[in-house]
Amino acid sequence: MEDLIFNLFIFVLASFVGFELIAKVPPTLHTPLMSGANAISGITLIGALIITGGSDSPYAQWIGFAAIVFATINVVGGFMVTDRMLEMFKKKEDN
């Protein structure tokens, strides 16, 4: 239970950081921000790697494999499409 509570502290504090970071984002960037944040949520890929590479049972390995595929789509696709959007955002002088 101690671990759970310690992790809960981290979770809550990180949530506050998240609120602070996003609170002042201008509406212009809402779509890329959502897409970029979405890519970050693919961090669960790390969990998928541990499950897949670290278990003896093929059953767990294949579940992990599916998780890797899903999470990688989320991460790679998410960051790339966000970059594609942001690449187009230009100031007037740049044109």
Add this chain to the structure above:
Amino acid sequence: MSQLLPDALQSALPDIIQLLYLVATGFFIVGIKRLGSPATARSGNQMASFGMLIGVLVTLFDREILSFELIIAGVVLGSLIGIVAAKKVQMTAMPEMVAIFNGFGGGASALVAWGEFARVDPTMIAVDGLITTGLSILIGSITFTGSFIAFGKLKGFIDGGRIALPGQNIINLVLTAGALGLVGWFTVDPGYQVVFWSLFGLALLIGVLTVLPIGGADMPVVISLLNSYSGIAASMAGFVLGNNLLIISGALVGAAGLILTNVMCKAMNRTLVNVLFGAFGGGDDGGPGETGDSDKSVQKTFADDVAIQCSYANKVVIVPGYGLAVAQAQHVLKEVASLLEEKGVEVAYGIHPVAGRMPGHMNVLLAEADVPYDQLYDMDEINPQFKNTNVVLIIGANDVVNPAAKTSPGSPIYGMPILNVDEAERTIIFKRSLSPGYAGIDNDLFYSDQNQMFFGDAKKSLQELSKAIKELE
């Protein structure tokens, strides 16, 4: 991979991994921070993706990881799918793309929890591990099916209206309470497989049933909320594995998603409760309140006249709506704007938060047409400028400039913040016909003295306008 390292490093490895996770966390936080300003956003996204790269590479040195075949296969397959999807997607289809990526993220978190359950004897997992495994399954699965339903609604595979059983809200609440009960039961009796599978199945079902009744117009709010869920699901998976990087990044995304959800609700004048359990959003309001009186008349205008009015104006504000993107007219619009600027006219774009299919979507669509972002103004920035504006060009937008939102308390959009275009000297609406907009509400602005209607397809009208401005030389 850890065995490749020298012995001295071996013993310190767990600590090094944790410290590098801390570095990755820093990249995420600074990356999200930089995503908050147009000038730094791209580098912010790159920093976040670099943080992700560090996290993934470092994890490969985890001593727990012994086999790499499936890892490599999975990463290659996932990357290929991700790359193709990210390259091919049309900018107009961005809401669907975010929805489906999000579904994959949530699904992955549920799978990670399931994998952990499958890899160790569940009766050996401590209580806290069981709680978080249960929650991870629950939230991840809801995100997974919910996102796919949202995707289907946005794509039009699933009816965009409200599909609801009688007493749907009560059913959903009972199911959710039941699922939480199952999480509790699972914690007490993890060896009993039936409980685990019931929880999994029920969570998948809840995802479907909670999103299905929500109208297509509200999907942006739903996606944003599901984005928050997928963050929380990742965080829960982090609890399961005792991994701080997952907990922190998941929490950041969870919080960010909640803030964005809130912002979107405000922009659409809805509360979250209203979106999730409410009316509106495509069909439940008994149709348009009143149809327009047939004796009201409008002033029509044509390209030559619009060209003259705009060219001799000091300031022109363009109000784009999604109709502009549907007509693929952003590029012609940009051409018109550039021609006017050459004549010394000040051009600005006024963007309502729901101008696109999700907040900020219109900005992306205009950026795609090379409109510089410093010409794009949010609602709060542009509204005070209308007083000094000579001509407002309203293209493919309707409800977001409808004065009924301010003046008629009976209207379904009453209270929605709108662009105060009626404060400008002249408004010109580009529209095919007088038909009401998405929300099905008549617009009094059409019949106002200051307003002129430029009937026709948005793209064709803008092409005519561009030609007419050039001929003015």
